Amino acid sequence: MRIGIIGAGQLGRMLALAGYRLGQRFVFLDHSADAPGGQVGQIVLGEFDDPRRLAELAERVDILTYDVENVPAAAVQEIARRTRFLPPPAALEAGQDRLNEKRLFARLDIPAPDYRVVDDRAQLDAAVDALGLPAVLKTRRLGYDGRGQFVLRSRADLGPAWSALGRVPLILECFVQFEREVSSIGVRSTSGELAHYALTENRHESGILVRSHAPCDAPELERTAREYVERILANFDYAGVLTLELFVADGRLLANEIAPRVHNSGHWTIEGAVTSQFENHVRAVAGLPLGSTELVAPSAMVNLIGGVPDLEGLLALPGAHVHLYGKAPRPGRKLGHVTLVGPDHAALDARIEAVRALLPA
C-alpha cells in the first residue's frame, strides 16, 4: 500500500521506518527536502495548506495520514472527499483548537481543568476574576512544546501576556498544581479493534518533554485513562494512534490535551513494547490487524534536545537504543531520543543518569 504523510518531521520518519518493515511505501508532503522524513522517503515539496500539493500527494498514494496537526481543516475536508484520510479529519480539527478540545472533554464527561474563553482584553479580566490566579493563558490554535502559553501569577502579568498573545483567540485555564503528568496512548483499527499502551509518566522542562517512563504503576489511573481514550476514539470512529495527555492532581486525572497521532511520550514503545506506536498507527490506517501493545519491560525515554548529541558516547552505553532524526542542532529542537529498557525502574534511573551525563550542557 502507498501511504502519504502530510509533514515529514521525526514522527513521519519513524512512521515510515516502521511501515517499510511491513512492505508499505511512503510519500511525504513537506516544504523541506531535507526534513527527517524526506531523508528516508519520497517527498512532494510544498506547504501543508497548498491545495495543489495536497492533491499531488493524494494522487500518488492509496491513503493519507499526517504527522503534524496544523494542516488546515478546510484543505483536509476537501482532500478527504477523494482520498481515504485517517485519523478522521474531525479528530484532527478537534485537536487543533483548545476550545473544541475542552468542549469535547465536557461532552464525553472527561474531567479537565476549568477554563474561560478570552477573545478580548475585558474577557481576560473577567476570566481572571472567575478562575483566580495563577492561571494559564493559551492560544486556541498552533500551540506545541510550550509555545503559545503564558502563566499568569499576578495581575501585573496580564498586560505582558495580552501583548504577547492577544492578537489571536485565547482561553484562560486554571493552573493545575499537578503531582504527575501522564499520557495514555491508544490505537483503534478501521475494524474497531482497540489496544492501549502502558500509562506513561512524563517530565517537561520549559514546556518541552524531556523524559518519559512506563509503566506508571498506577493501575486505577491507567484504567480510568484508557476509558477516557476509548470515549474519544469511539466519538470520532477513529482509526490510528491517539494520545491523551493528563495531569494527576489530588490523585485524580484531569485531561490536558489530545494529540490525534503518535506522540513523543510513546517513543519508548519502539523497543519497550512488542509493537511500537508507529507500526500500530501504520497497521491501523492501512486496515491491517493491530499488533500487541504489551510492555516488554519497564522502559524510559530521554529526549536529545538542542546541541549536537554525543553519538559515540551514547552508543557505548550498554542497553541504550539511540534514535537520531537527521536534524541540524538548534536550541530547543528535538534531535533524537534514547530508549532504555528494563529490568526495573531502579536500574532505569541509573541508566537515565548515564544518558543525561552525556547531554550537551
Place this chain on the structure above:
Amino acid sequence: MRIGIIGAGQLGRMLALAGYRLGQRFVFLDHSADAPGGQVGQIVLGEFDDPRRLAELAERVDILTYDVENVPAAAVQEIARRTRFLPPPAALEAGQDRLNEKRLFARLDIPAPDYRVVDDRAQLDAAVDALGLPAVLKTRRLGYDGRGQFVLRSRADLGPAWSALGRVPLILECFVQFEREVSSIGVRSTSGELAHYALTENRHESGILVRSHAPCDAPELERTAREYVERILANFDYAGVLTLELFVADGRLLANEIAPRVHNSGHWTIEGAVTSQFENHVRAVAGLPLGSTELVAPSAMVNLIGGVPDLEGLLALPGAHVHLYGKAPRPGRKLGHVTLVGPDHAALDARIEAVRALLPA
C-alpha cells in the same frame, strides 16, 4: 555520515532502515529504481561494474559498503583508492571465488570439505576419481541460493553437469553428509572491537534458506566457530559483519563458505538480539562503537519465498514480527521473513508451524 551501498536488495534496505535510526544517510547503487533499497532511500541508477556510476556514488558519500558480492574486484580496487570502502575489498574478493575461499580456509587452518580444481572435462574425471561420489560440482564464481551447483551421484551425472556448468572455472567438492548446517556471524569495528551472535542453525530447501533458529545449544561448536570467524576477521583487518556458514558432520565443523556481509541467517537478530546485524554493520563501517550482540531470547526466522505473503494473516499471529522487502512475487524469490522470539524452542516450533501454515503452497 553519508553511507553508499552498492546494491539495493533487501540486505541494503535493512542496513539503511537500521542506520537511519542512528541519523546516518544512505545512497544506493542499483540498476532498478524500484529495488527494495530504492524504495527507502536515494539511488544512483546503474550497473555495479559501471565505473562512472560507482564514481558518482562515491562522490556523494563518506564511506562505501555493499549488499551484493558480485561487484567486480577491479572496479572496487579502483574506487577504494579514493573512498573508504568497508568491508575491505580483499574480503569481498575472497568471498567471490570458491577456490580463493578454500585456500583461505587452508591457510587459516579452518577445516573444510576436500575439493579439486576443475578447469576442463579431463580434470572433472580425475577429480571424481580422487574424491569419489557423491560429490558437488560448483562454479567458482557467482553461485548463491543453490545456483551454480550440481550434485553428482553417479558417473552418468558427469555429462549433464559438465554441459550445465562447464563453460566457467569450477571446483569439485566432497559431498558432506551433514547432521546440521550452522552459521556464525561476527562483527569487527574499525578499532578492532569484536562481537559474535549466537550460533544459528539453518535449514535449506532446494539450496535456499527456509528457516533459522538461534541459539544452537552447542557451546563447544559455537566456541570453535567463533575462533574460525576471528581468524578470518583478523586476516583481512576486517570492519563490518561477516558470516561463516558451516556443516556439522560427525560432530565436527567444516567451513562451507564465507559471506563478507550481513546474512539471511542473521535476520532473526532484528528482534532476537539487543543490536541487530544490520545496525552493527553500520556501526562498524561508520567507525562507531559496536552494540551488544546478546540474545534477547531464543529466536527463529522463517523466510517468505515465492508467492504473495498473507500479510493480514501473519500480522494476526501473536508475537510474529513481519518484514517485507517491497519485492514483486516470483517463484524462489525471497520476499520477506518472519521472526519469532522466545520464550523457548518448544514454543517457537509451534509458532513456526503457525507461520508455515500461512505460506503460499
